[in-house]
Amino acid sequence: MRGMRVWIEDAGTGTCRHPIEIEKETFDLATVAALPGAGDGPAGGLAPGEDSVVPRGSATVAKVAGAYGEAWCLLGGPAGLRVNGERVLGGARILEDRDEIRLGELRLFLSSEGVAFEERYVASDRSVACPRCTVEIENDALVVRCPRCGLYHHHVSTPGAESADDPDAEDSCWWNDSVCAGCREQSTRLGHDGRWSPDAEGAS
Numbered sequence: 001m002r003g004m005r006v007w008i009e010d011a012g013t014g015t016c017r018h019p020i021e022i023e024k025e026t027f028d029l030a031t032v033a034a035l036p037g038a039g040d041g042p043a044g045g046l047a048p049g050e051d052s053v054v055p056r057g058s059a060t061v062a063k064v065a066g067a068y069g070e071a072w073c074l075l076g077g078p079a080g081l082r083v084n085g086e087r088v089l090g091g092a093r094i095l096e097d098r099d100e101i102r103l104g105e106l107r108l109f110l111s112s113e114g115v116a117f118e119e120r121y122v123a124s125d126r127s128v129a130c131p132r133c134t135v136e137i138e139n140d141a142l143v144v145r146c147p148r149c150g151l152y153h154h155h156v157s158t159p160g161a162e163s164a165d166d167p168d169a170e171d172s173c174w175w176n177d178s179v180c181a182g183c184r185e186q187s188t189r190l191g192h193d194g195r196w197s198p199d200a201e202g203a204s
Contacts, residue, residue, distance in 0.1 A: 007198050008108045059081050073092055074095055075090060083099055097110070098111055116192065120142060151181070156175075
């Protein structure tokens with residue numbers, strides 16, 4: 001499962017400028033908020049094994065195993081903790097992409113959006129069809145796997161092109177639309193990391 005990207009709102013401007021990359025499987029919200037530059041410029045990230053810079057205990061986000069794969073779970077129940085305006089009941093809540101979390105005066109947004117890239121398909125015993133054209137994908141075919149829903153799409157490589165908007169882009173099932181044919185949310189731009197941000201969507 002991909003890592004987490006966190007935006008911290010700047011209380012003075014009300015905007016979230018640069019996301020913080022989280023590679024740890026467990027992190028404390030107060031720790032992230034205390035990182036240098038959080039919410040006000042490039043803040044680097046929180047790597048595996050990196051120690052907290054403030055005491056733990058407010059609210060923790062942890063990667064957990066679920067019935068449909070891995071998920072991110074918010075653990076903790078301080079009185080001021082809210083997710084999308086709702087209290088965290090029972091001390092735990094499974095988080096969704098683009099959730100808003102409030103902890104007292106702290107306001108942040110989470111996103112686990114991944115990056116789409118070209119790869120060669122490795123066939124298995126189970127046949128897999130492209131969700132765009134519904135034709136079976138053959139072994140070693142060039143494909144793009146949606147990082148959000150995991151579905152493979154046929155692709156035609158065009159040197160230098162990043163999306164279907166490029167004039168020289170050739171016909172490709174992945175580039176047939178601006179979003180994935182499966183989840184209808186992931187951008188079909190290649191290598192376009194983190195297209196969503198709370199400011200761009202007007203969430204902050």
